[in-house]
Amino acid sequence: MKVEIKNWHAVAQWRWDTGVSEANGMDDDEGDVCGICRVPYEGCCPACKIPGDDCPLIWGECTHVFHMHCLLKWIGTTASKQQCPMDRRTWGQSVPIFSSNTLSSFCSYC
Amino acid sequence: MASISARRLSKELMEIKNDGCPVGINLIKADDFSTWWFTIEVMGESLYQNEQFTLQFRFDPQYPISSPAVQFIVTEGKQAPVHPHVYSNGHICASILGNEWSPVLSVIAVCVTLQSMLASCKEKQRPIDNDRYVKHAPENPKKTRFHYDGECQCYRIIPIQDLTIRFL
Numbered sequence: 233m234k235v236e237i238k239n240w241h242a243v244a245q246w247r248w249d250t251g252v253s254e255a256n257g258m259d260d261d262e263g264d265v266c267g268i269c270r271v272p273y274e275g276c277c278p279a280c281k282i283p284g285d286d287c288p289l290i291w292g293e294c295t296h297v298f299h300m301h302c303l304l305k306w307i308g309t310t311a312s313k314q315q316c317p318m319d320r321r322t323w324g325q326s327v328p329i330f331s332s333n334t335l336s337s338f339c340s341y342c
Numbered sequence: 343m344a345s346i347s348a349r350r351l352s353k354e355l356m357e358i359k360n361d362g363c364p365v366g367i368n369l370i371k372a373d374d375f376s377t378w379w380f381t382i383e384v385m386g387e388s389l390y391q392n393e394q395f396t397l398q399f400r401f402d403p404q405y406p407i408s409s410p411a412v413q414f415i416v417t418e419g420k421q422a423p424v425h426p427h428v429y430s431n432g433h434i435c436a437s438i439l440g441n442e443w444s445p446v447l448s449v450i451a452v453c454v455t456l457q458s459m460l461a462s463c464k465e466k467q468r469p470i471d472n473d474r475y476v477k478h479a480p481e482n483p484k485k486t487r488f489h490y491d492g493e494c495q496c497y498r499i500i501p502i503q504d505l506t507i508r509f510l
Binding site: 267268269270271278279302305306309311313317318320 | 354443444
């Protein structure tokens, strides 16, 4: 039998590498949402329309992950006392996957 | 465009409708994203057996970045529980509603925390400064700066679920 391919469609899926979801397997959906807005990491924060590089994640030194815009909105309030919403430790940004240039250009939001 | 609070609250409402409320807590009205009402009872042995209270949540468009205004309802024959952290006008002195609020907390987490605050009560009494506070209290309890270890003898109330464990 001879098969001739006339056309094909490539389909791809992406996800942020949060370093935890892979290990947790499929059954943990709680871990895949931003604790502040409860939208999946792969979705975007409520202020954005398009997920992806324009609405990135942010990692804390405490290893907690949020949509960057959600976290910055919280850290920008005096009520936050600059603390991580999860563990109330002083928020410190962990070294991101992005270069610092790229990240600061995202920050035009705040 | 839907506000931040509307999106987040519609998710919380869906969870409540799908999974139900914890035992002793019931949603009675949530027709919009500005005010919700719950009934709250303490299960098992406590000083509040056979008592049911109504809890009101008011949300501003910045919820959950800004905390909800939470109080017991004291109109239409309803009463606030007699408790050292609860004023007779329904205002509650609880740190998680004030300076310990975190946007990862939810409406149900607040209900459960208040339920356990009642459950652990040793003696039914009003805050020491109840009369003075109620006389001058603002309508919205969020405008009060409670001193969580001050005159009303209110101390930190820790949410029943440890935040880091729940969301890690």
